[in-house]
Amino acid sequence: MSYPHSETKPTLYNAVICPYAQRAVIALNESGVPYEKVDIDLSNKPAWYPQVNPEGKVPALRLNDGRILIESLLIVEYISETYPQLKLMPADNFEKYQVRLFIEYMSNKVTPHVYGIIRAKDAEQKEQTYQKLMDGLKFVNGKFTEFSTSSTGPYVLGDRFSVADIACIPFIDRMDAVFMLIGSKRFSELEGLERLKAWADACHARKSIAPSRCDLDVLVERYKAFR
Ligand SMILES: N[C@@H](CCC(=O)N[C@@H](CS)C(=O)NCC(=O)O)C(=O)O
Known part of the structure; x- marks a missing residue:
């Protein structure tokens, strides 16, 4: 066939x-x-x-x-x-490790809670999962200063765009659809995440990323079906 x-x-x-x-x-x-x-x-x-x-x-x-x-x-x-x-993956082995560690952090501390909010059984579970997501975002926000070789960023490895940015930005992109569903603040309105937000803005401005994004309305409709 x-x-x-x-x-x-x-x-x-x-x-x-x-x-x-x-x-x-x-x-x-x-x-x-x-x-x-x-x-x-x-x-x-x-x-x-x-x-x-x-x-x-x-x-x-x-x-x-x-x-x-x-x-x-x-x-x-x-x-x-x-x-x-x-040069999407750094040549240096320690930096390669950092790229992979950042992806691990995002996969373990952020992504499960984004989808967890949609799937929460009741208001209490939704609130708990939302808090876990906020904690995860703050944690990841803090990791930027540790991994970035330039204090100004904007990417995970400072001024170098890498596999870490590619792997992580799609999950940030889906967060606003979840926040719309539960009527909470949008990603750009969250406090204490300045480095993470600057990173997301820089990613979204890239020619490779802007056209890859899914319309928020499409995501919202899809997530409604998950509930
Ligand atoms: N670990 C896989 C996950 C891919 C994945 O879960 N894709 C979902 C859509 S977001 C899918 O194709 N689901 C269809 C299905 O499971 O039937 C990867 O990183 O490529």
Whole structure:
């Protein structure tokens, strides 16, 4: 059985609502390599999709020779290694470790609570999860000064944009949709997160990231269905 793909360019199987897929979009945009996107409707996946990714998840990246990569972080690292001139991963091993540690922090201390708020069973659980999210954001905000080699930022590694920025910004992007759903302050209005907010602004201004973002309304509608 065949499945849709470009004959001449890499093909990214994408869903605009998916933060993991957004990582791959940003990395591909950074590379400047022409690629095609095939949008997958996650609520009604095409019958052929398991041929691309037996796990049924996006993103997946089909290379020109037919080999397929899955798992967003591995796709981002593959792109950074295929195009070393982009310097998306620092050469220094300790800085590589810092990139990975920052991603761990975001994955463990922020992301679960973003989705946790949507899935909370009652108001009390929602409030507790919201507090955990605020604590996680403050923690991550503090890590910028530790990791950044330049005090002015704006990126995780200071003036160098890296895999850490690519991997983490999609989850910050989804927060406002969650805050809209629960009627709380928007990300830009939160206090005590100045470094994190400056980082998000700098990321959003990048040519690779601006077009990768999902409309807030689309996210809100999707998250309503989660509840
Ligand atoms: N660990 C995976 C997670 C990808 C993932 O969970 N994608 C979701 C959308 S955000 C998906 O495809 N879900 C469809 C499904 O599980 O059926 C990655 O980093 O690529």
